Amino acid sequence: MKAIKYLVMGVLLAGFSATANAQEEELNAALQGIKSKAPDVAKLANTAYKKNKKNAENLMKIARAYFEQKDTAGAAQFARYANEAGKPKYQYAPAYLLLGDIESAYGTDGGKAAGFYNQAINFDPKNPEGYKKWAMVYRKISPSQAAKKLQDMKAQCPNEDIDAFTAHIYMLAGDEKQAYENYAKADINKLDKSGLNEFVRCSYFTGHFEDALRAAEAGIKLEPRNPTFNRLAMFSNYELKNYDAAKAYINKYFNETDSAKFSEYDHFYTALIYQALEDKANMYAQYDKALELVNDSSMIKRWAILKSVSDSYLKDQEFEKAIKYYEQFIDSKPDMSFDDHEGLATIYSKYGDAIPEKKLEMMNKAIALYRTLAEKYPVQEVYATYMRASLNNKLDDNMKNSLAKPDYLKVIELLGNKADRSKGEDLMLKTSYHYMMFNSYINKNVAGAKDYADKILAIDPEYKPALEIKNLK
Template identity: 80%
Template structure:
């Protein structure tokens, strides 16, 4: 009896094994045919379906293979077959993931794709893929809702780094601030190359240079020759005033990275590093290269580079070069403002302080610059007149010639009757009146007029010593 029993069992197992092998063979034949684009792929897929119509896992493999070959019709067909195979006991979450992928990649209705992903989440809430794919689709509609969905994933899938995924969603949506805030909470040790690349960029462009450096250094450990990581490590060190460390990255970035496309911005930053280290030769070399490469599409503008070059020459008291580059700066800057125009006057004023022989010449040019500023920006007329008076005082320190008198009188005319003077305007008016008071008393020999000016000063500043002294004269 036992012998008959075992004989029957053996026959059954042999039949089962033969059936399973046939199912697997036809499934593999279909998968290979789809991948190789065999001419009889339809027949192979049909045969595999017949043998595996109750096997949802096998059917979804066929659907995924068709999707990989961009055959969306057959991919959708086999996704639906897989779903049918799972009924009535359960819905097959991977089928909904595949249907969502098809709609996301080739459909026009993002909401439909999100719907499929949501069904995948419903039927398999412990699978993080549904949440991630839903968030990737929905980020185009609402990044904040996508982030909220990922928080739901956190409750179901505690091992997933939700912060990093959320940051990636915000980065794709162009919200670098939110991307940074989420990457800053993520485990940097678990970030891959893409995550570190986004983290370093989000940190740098939102001004979080310490985190940018941290992400860049982690990226360099993964890919020592990566240009983005080396570049932003160099820039971040500069922003953190780690100038020697920034310098160490210059050679690495320019000569030891793969496929680095060196830009005018790179040369500009390199010039700033050398400037901080007072390496003037290298500084000007890189400024020149930046000016060679810059164009209308550049991240940094030509005028910004020219201004930086002019400032460098001014710092070194090379005034002719400072003026040369400042003139070029003004010529190409599209929105010249009053501060820009005053910059010319400041250069000539400093030039005058350094060159006694040509002092009068440069003071005159500074005054011309202030007058031009007032003409173009009438709202600056008072300030310009005050500065012109200040310039003339450099040529007439004791006030004997009265060179500053006309401009100080203009300041008084413009401000004396103004009801809503600012603190700065009160200061300009007070010192203008002081000059006129002193001039009237010392050189005009007009005590009454000097007292008149003194009383006007005291109306602004009751404790002004010089005015009190003149007022009290007998």
């Protein structure tokens, strides 16, 4: 009896093996046909389907093969076959994942893709893939809802690290602030090149330079010649005032990375580093390169570079060059403000203060400019008038010619009866009264001087020069 029993079992096993082998052969034939785009691929796939009607896993292999060849109709059909294979006992979550992938890649309705992914989550809540795919699709609708879905994943899949993925979602949505906040919580040692790239960028562009440097240095350990990591390590060191470290990265970035092209922004930042190190020759050389490369689509504007160059020459007291570049700045910047125009008057004034033989010419240029600005910007009339008075006073030896008197009187006219003066206006009015007080005194008008002293004391009761004039006999 035992011999007969084993014989029967052998026959059954042989039959099962033959069936399994047939299924495998037909499955492989279909997969190869799909990959090679064989003319009879539909027939091969149909034959494989008939032999695998109850094998959801094999049917999904065919569906995935179709998807890889961008045959969405075939992929969707076999995904549905795979789902049918599990019924009525269960719904097949991988089938819904693929249906979601099809809609996500080729459909126009992101909500439909999210619906398929949600079905996958419902039928297999312990699989993190459904949550991640749902979040990637839904980020276009609501990044915060996508982030919330990842929190749901964390509850079901506690071993999943959601911080970096959440940060990635926000980065794709263009929300660098939220991306930074999530990357800052992630384990930097677990981030790959792509994650570190996003971390360094969102940190830098939100002003978190220490984290930007940390991410850049971690990235450089993975890819020493990576231009993004070296570039932002250089920039971040500059922002952190690590100027020597920033200088070291200048060589690394320009000479030891795989960057094929350097931008005007790179040269501009390099100029700032050399400026901080007081390396003027290299600073101006880098500014020149930045100006050669800058164009209308550049991240930094030509006028911003010109302003920085002018400021540098002004600091070095090379006034003619400071004026030259500032005039170019004025010509290139759209929507000039009062402050922008006033910058040129400031250069004139400093030029006149520093070079005695240029004093009269430069102060008069500044005075004329303030007169023009008072007309162009009526809201700044008081300030411009006050500045004209101050500059005229510099040209007048001990008020000998009372050059500043007309403008100080104009300030008094504009502010004297104003009820809601600001602190700045009080200061301008007080200074104007001070001038008129001493102008009256040196011209032997003691009564007039005392009258101005009273006006000053109404603003500042402790002002000593006014108290001294007030107490004159």
